[in-house]
Amino acid sequence: MMNFDYVRPATVAEAVAAASEKGATYLASGTNLLDLMKGGVCHPRRLVDVTRLPGLDRVEYLADGGVRIGALVRNADLAHDAEFARAFPSVAEALLSGASAQLRNAATVGGNVLQRTRCAYFYDAPSACNKRWPGAGCDARHGENRLHAVLGWSEACIATHPSDFCVPLVALDAVVEIEGRNGRREVALEALHRLPGDTPERETSLERGDLIVALRLPAEARGFAAHARYIKVRERTSYAFAVVSAAASLRIEQGTIREARLALGGVAAKPWRARAAEQVLAGVAPDVAGFRTAARIALADAKPSGDNAFKIELAQRIVVRALTLATAGTPERVPALPASPFSSVSGSAA
Amino acid sequence: MNFSISLTVNGVRREIELDDPRVTLLDLLRERLDLTGTKKGCDRGQCGACTVLIEGRRINSCLTLAVSQDGADILTIEGIARGDQLHPVQAAFIAHDGFQCGFCTPGQVMSAIGLITEGQAGDDPERVREGMSGNLCRCGAYAGITEAVLEAQKTLANSDQRRSA
Numbered sequence: 062m063m064n065f066d067y068v069r070p071a072t073v074a075e076a077v078a079a080a081s082e083k084g085a086t087y088l089a090s091g092t093n094l095l096d097l098m099k100g101g102v103c104h105p106r107r108l109v110d111v112t113r114l115p116g117l118d119r120v121e122y123l124a125d126g127g128v129r130i131g132a133l134v135r136n137a138d139l140a141h142d143a144e145f146a147r148a149f150p151s152v153a154e155a156l157l158s159g160a161s162a163q164l165r166n167a168a169t170v171g172g173n174v175l176q177r178t179r180c181a182y183f184y185d186a187p188s189a190c191n192k193r194w195p196g197a198g199c200d201a202r203h204g205e206n207r208l209h210a211v212l213g214w215s216e217a218c219i220a221t222h223p224s225d226f227c228v229p230l231v232a233l234d235a236v237v238e239i240e241g242r243n244g245r246r247e248v249a250l251e252a253l254h255r256l257p258g259d260t261p262e263r264e265t266s267l268e269r270g271d272l273i274v275a276l277r278l279p280a281e282a283r284g285f286a287a288h289a290r291y292i293k294v295r296e297r298t299s300y301a302f303a304v305v306s307a308a309a310s311l312r313i314e315q316g317t318i319r320e321a322r323l324a325l326g327g328v329a330a331k332p333w334r335a336r337a338a339e340q341v342l343a344g345v346a347p348d349v350a351g352f353r354t355a356a357r358i359a360l361a362d363a364k365p366s367g368d369n370a371f372k373i374e375l376a377q378r379i380v381v382r383a384l385t386l387a388t389a390g391t392p393e394r395v396p397a398l399p400a401s402p403f404s405s406v407s408g409s410a411a
Numbered sequence: 412m413n414f415s416i417s418l419t420v421n422g423v424r425r426e427i428e429l430d431d432p433r434v435t436l437l438d439l440l441r442e443r444l445d446l447t448g449t450k451k452g453c454d455r456g457q458c459g460a461c462t463v464l465i466e467g468r469r470i471n472s473c474l475t476l477a478v479s480q481d482g483a484d485i486l487t488i489e490g491i492a493r494g495d496q497l498h499p500v501q502a503a504f505i506a507h508d509g510f511q512c513g514f515c516t517p518g519q520v521m522s523a524i525g526l527i528t529e530g531q532a533g534d535d536p537e538r539v540r541e542g543m544s545g546n547l548c549r550c551g552a553y554a555g556i557t558e559a560v561l562e563a564q565k566t567l568a569n570s571d572q573r574r575s576a
Contacts, residue, residue, distance in 0.1 A: 067414065067432035067478055092474045095435070096455050108432070110479050137468075141531070161545025162526065163459060166468045167475065299544035397537040 062098045066107040073114055073240050073274065080109040081242055081270030087111050089133065090167040092160075093176045101186040102177075102193060117171075117274055120145060126280025129238075132171030132273045136226065137162070139170060140395075149282060150391045151229040151289035151308050158293050158400030159225040161300045171273040174227060174237065174253065175265065178220035178330070179302050181205065191217045195262045206367030208304060211376070212360075213329040218261030219366035220330055222254060225400070227332040229291050229308035232324035233282035238275040241268060250276070254331035264330070285310035285322060289391050292383040293326070293400040294375060303327035305376045306400065309383035311347065318342050323359060323384070328376055335359035338380070347388040349381065356380035416481040420444060421490025429478055436480055437461045437472040440487060448488035448517045452547075459546035462518040462525070463487050469525025471545075488517035491524065499570070500524050503563035504556070511550035522546045523560045527567055534561060 070076040080087055084106030088094060097103040111117075117133040120142055128148070130139060136156050139145055146153035160168065182188040182201040189198040201209055201219050209219040227250065235250040253265050267273075293306035306326035312319045321342035325333040338359035345351050356377035363373045382402055396404040414429040425444065437454070440446040440463070449472060452460030456474040463472045464486040491498040500523045503509070510516040522543060532538035539560050540553070548556065 062433050064431070064433060066412070067476075069479075069481075088476070088479065090474075091476060091479065092456060092471070095474050095476065099455065108476075112479060137529075141529075161459065162529070162542055163462055163469050163471045163522065163545045164456060164474075166525075167470045299541050397535055398541055 062101075063104040065105050067110065068107065069110040069113060071113070071115075073117075073272065076109055076111050076114060077240055077242060077270050077272055079107070080272065082107065083269075085109055087272060089169040089172040090135075092164050092168045093172065097177060097184075100184055102184055111272065123277075123280075126283060128278050130170055130276045130278075132275055133169050135166060136160075136168045136170060136173060137165040140165070146395065148286055149229070149233065149278060149289075150286055150395070151291045151310055151387075152226065152233070152278075154395050154399050155225040155229050155291040155293075155306075155308065157395050158291065158306075170226065170276055173224055174250070174273060174276070175267075176224055177264070179223045180209065180220035183220060191257075191261045192220065192264070193262075195260070202367065204367075207369045207371075208327075209366050209369055210329050211363040211365060211369060211372050212325075212333055213256040213331070214366045215257045215259065215261070217259055218257035218330065220257070220261070221327055222329065222331050223302045223327075224332065225291065225293060225303060225306060225326060227254075228306055228324045228326035229289070229310070230276065230278070231332040231334050232308045232310055232322040233278055233285070235282075236277040236279070237273055238277065239267065239271050240274050241271040245274075247277075250332070251334055257330050261330070284312050284320070287391055288313055288387045290383050290386040291400045292379055292386060292402055294379055294402060298398060298401060298403070305372055305379050307376070307379045307383040309380070309387040311342070311384070311387050313347060313388070316346055318345055318347055321355075321384075323355065323380065325359065325376055325380070328363070328372065335380075337361075342384075347384070349385065352381045352384040353377070355384065414478045416478055418477075418480060418482070419484045420446070421485070421487060427477070432476065432478050434477045435473055436463070436465075436475045436477045436485070439477040440472065440485075446487050446489050449521075450514055450517055452515065452518075457547070458515070458518075459522055460515050460518040462521040462546065464521060464525055467525075467528060469522050486521070488521055491520070498524070499566040500527070500559070500563040503559040503566065507559040507562065508552065508555040509559035510548070510552050510555070515546060515548045515550075519543070519546045519548065519556055523556075523563060526560065527564050532560075532564070534564070536561065 086105035140156035288311040295301035338355040450460035452458035
């Protein structure tokens with residue numbers, strides 16, 4: 062690990078000023094950043110420790126029915142906040158399906174949104190990677206790439222975004238509050254992450270010095286609480302990133318889907334909202350034939366980026382499974398194996 | 412540049428001068444405070460051997476900078492027994508053969524204490540296994556570990572009841 066300057070500002074304004082210098086990076090819990098620094102992937106010259114900034118570690122229930130999650134709220138605390146889990150169960154399930162209990166105790170929600178891809182070539186300093194070294198090439202493109210992107214990828218980069226949390230968030234229209242050099246602004250989470258194109262090194266729309274201070278979910282997101290699931294296929298049952306995942310949320314009234322929300326994880330460089338699929342689900346009765354149509358539409362633009370054509374079929378099956386389980390109803394409690402398609406909760410046999 | 416931090420480690424307050432901000436909490440415990448019970452397995456947050464409790468919560472000490480933990484209350488494997496009397500989780504690991512080589516055991520024990528404190532697993536072995544998935548055991552003592560955690564949880568719940576009765 063290369064040496065760095067360490068500063069611990071007392072206010073958000075001081076933090077933004079300290080992080081606006083070239084080579085500076087924010088440090089929250091560090092569960093991803095320190096790993097990247099140890100691997101020689103990231104070498105910031107200055108770490109701006111934001112963990113003591115006041116007021117960013119609260120979950121606030123807003124008068125309009127929405128919720129504001131401070132950027133320093135720990136993943137585990139949000140998932141176990143009873144009111145939050147009741148109102149936004151697919152988000153709680155996604156959180157509990159990610160990483161390990163130790164990491165969830167440390168990791169912050171702001172850091173989760175900004176975690177880097179788990180592409181092995183990005184992590185392996187000697188490999189060519191356009192993210193680490195723009196113009197160097199992409200060793201993943203013709204390498205071991207069975208877990209890489211099938212949507213929105215480019216010849217420059219086929220990496221995926223690893224977050225579980227972001228998948229239901231993007232389905233539920235989450236908004237990101239950002240404090241930057243020019244004051245505060247808001248960005249839809251869906252617009253925060255960028256697809257790689259020719260500039261995969263630019264992963265988000267954030268500018269130098271920008272600090273995520275909160276995430277917000279609108280009141281409408283509560284309308285899906287009765288039928289919301291996050292389902293994730295992994296290479297082992299627990300403590301693994303998604304091969305493919307899906308967040309499905311339905312508002313069902315009198316046997317008809319009034320509104321559907323659907324997003325996929327593990328398939329692209331960003332959490333992937335499937336709006337066209339949502340549209341075909343609205344106004345129809347929930348049934349497997351309709352779910353299959355929606356799944357086909359969700360993956361219509363998918364193409365393999367290597368040895369991963371199986372993910373296109375798998376993603377469709379996971380979409381159907383997530384919609385089926387969401388229709389069966391949100392479990393009273395997050396299942397023992399969160400987000401697992403093999404979990405023994407009611408409805409899982411469907 | 413030097414950094415002065417203070418930590419409470421196993422109930423003892425320590426004033427520490429760091430000459431380098433790169434020191435992880437794990438390396439501080441092992442190399443500078445001579446608390447080598449906490450193990451360095453992968454050093455990348457994947458194995459759980461370095462698990463300690465910070466403010467009562469289990470975390471991977473390899474993935475946090477010591478300087479960032481200034482002021483924290485830290486509990487390591489060295490701080491859980493009372494003299495010669497083992498912590499109930501330690502006793503349960505012995506009773507149920509919850510280890511073979513023992514390298515992962517300090518992390519397993521600290522993680523189990525964290526899990527029991529979190530109170531989410533109850534008496535469901537599936538929830539215990541899921542809750543302990545951040546701790547790898549290359550010897551494969553998982554069956555014994557699960558039984559040990561379930562029993563320790565019962566022991567601790569009973570002693571809590573006795574105390575509150």
